Amino acid sequence: MKWCCALTPVLLAAAALPARAEVLPDVDSRIESVTPRVVAWRRDIHQHPELGNQEVRTAKLVAAHLKRLGFDEVRTGVAHTGVVGVLKGKRPGGVLALRADMDALPIREVTGLPFASKVVVDVNGTPTPVMHACGHDAHTAILMGAAEVLAGMRDRIAGTILFVFQPAEEGVAGQEAGAQLMLKEGAFSPIKPDAIFGLHVEPGRVGEIDARPGPMLSSATGISIKLKGRQTHAGRPWEGTDLVNLSADIVKSLNTIAARQVNVFEYPNVVSIGALRAGNRSNILSGEATLDGTIRTFDLARRDDLKARIRTTVAGLAAGYEAQADVNFEDVALVTGNDPALLDLVMPALKAAAPKGVNTDALMRGAAEDFSFYQAEVPGLYYILGSTPPGIPIEKAPTNHSDSFDIDEAVLPIGVKAHVLTALKFLDSRAK
Ligand SMILES: [Zn+2]
Ligand SMILES: [Zn+2]
Known part of the structure; x- marks a missing residue:
């Protein structure tokens, strides 16, 4: 009251x-x-x-x-x-x-x-x-x-x-x-x-x-990453594509882009993965994984630069695991x-x-x-x-x-x- x-x-x-x-x-x-x-x-x-x-x-x-x-x-x-x-x-x-x-x-x-x-x-x-x-x-x-x-x-x-x-x-x-x-x-x-x-x-x-x-x-851009590989037994990861590990590498590397690869004194920026789905059981390495996140920054040229770096980083990491990666962005706000x-x-x-x-x-x-x-x-x-x-x-x-x-x-x-x-x-x- x-x-x-x-x-x-x-x-x-x-x-x-x-x-x-x-x-x-x-x-x-x-x-x-x-x-x-x-x-x-x-x-x-x-x-x-x-x-x-x-x-x-x-x-x-x-x-x-x-x-x-x-x-x-x-x-x-x-x-x-x-x-x-x-x-x-x-x-x-x-x-x-x-x-x-x-x-x-x-x-x-x-x-x-x-x-x-x-x-x-x-x-x-x-x-x-x-x-x-x-x-x-x-x-x-x-x-x-x-x-x-x-x-x-x-x-x-x-x-x-x-x-x-x-x-x-x-x-x-x-x-x-x-x-x-x-x-x-x-x-x-x-x-x-x-x-x-x-x-x-x-x-x-x-x-x-x-x-x-x-x-x-900030601007807001949605990140959607879809990974595909060969599903396998979690006890025999070498016979498939370990998308859980690849997902973890992607999350850590994207944080590195925002913190180490662009001038943070010019514009603040954040790259966050907020949702990660890779498998549903402890003893299966799934053949599919998805990561969803957001890019926030204060300059549209910086935003586009971050998008390009994310694409390059994900492609490089996926190639190392012999996985396929599909990266898409959606500009939610300028x-x-x-x-x-x-x-x-x-x-x-x-x-x-x-x-x-x-x-x-x-x-x-x-x-x-x-x-x-x-x-x-x-x-x-x-x-x-x-x-x-x-x-x-x-x-x-x-x-x-x-x-x-x-x-x-x-x-x-x-x-x-x-x-x-x-x-x-x-x-x-x-x-x-
Ligand atoms: Zn609101
Ligand atoms: Zn509001």
Whole structure:
């Protein structure tokens, strides 16, 4: 119960922070009045999480809200369940997109919150619990709040704002999904934005925003290695191909590529094998093995170099064992970061939204975001809102994707303010 009642003073305090020069006189009061509903939306969405490409209820909530606000256009069913809203200002100017993701994860929630998820869905015959363990419930509610504030300020808006509510940021195995599919299905057409802004909640000081210039979140590339050889008795390995040993050699050698063969002072990189399957009995050496992993780095030329080195290393090791190796890669996300000029431009707005300041020295993160695909089309801004719940040391706060992940709801009005102020700042710079 402490979550539902004790937060109200904190929320009001955060929403009523003293206006600075960048804050228009009525923005704070508009945010203050929408905050109780942003909290209610977040809790409602949290209690009814939906997996990627299945965000039917959430999308309906979003679309109904945008229509009620009198948006100029509300497109639904983009990339399965995505919603794109168009809000035109009363003055001519540029176009900005604001993006939120709506999907949840296959995790059984153990937060004990009064609005914790009890949802279990069928995934290919397997009962699967679902939880908003990455804070996308907060992102959706925050952007709905920003939509309401900005819809009430059309006189003040120079240009057009696209509100992009996308499904399946976390990806869906075997299905096209997320930002890439949104783009394919015309999220940026016929109105192409000049820039796109997005945010994410993460453990950290509430009131602080992390936004470094240049790369911020890594690229992510899936590695799939399939090995084939001659199956044999584990007591007579010389009569077959020992794919267990070959797999072990591959795992160790791939770590060596990331640590010893490329300049780690230039860009951090990680090559990890997360799944290894080779046989199912102690006394059989299997004729097949598979290894699945991921490449994370902060430069696409570096990513391609790592791919080439992985191919060469696996081929060389497989040849030594007389095994066949098939190596495939799938680019799941590009590098997410901040266009330095764009970050400079909106920095006063971010500072006005972040009572504890903007940390531009924030560390790069090994997490990845499909937001990067939008950034391949138009310049982007991506920042992180510290959101550790009160009473928990930040370093002990359960991370995103933990079954105990939670946020301090005081971050919600901060997110609304960040969206509103950065949007106005950007569009003012493009006013005609
Ligand atoms: Zn996530
Ligand atoms: Zn996320």
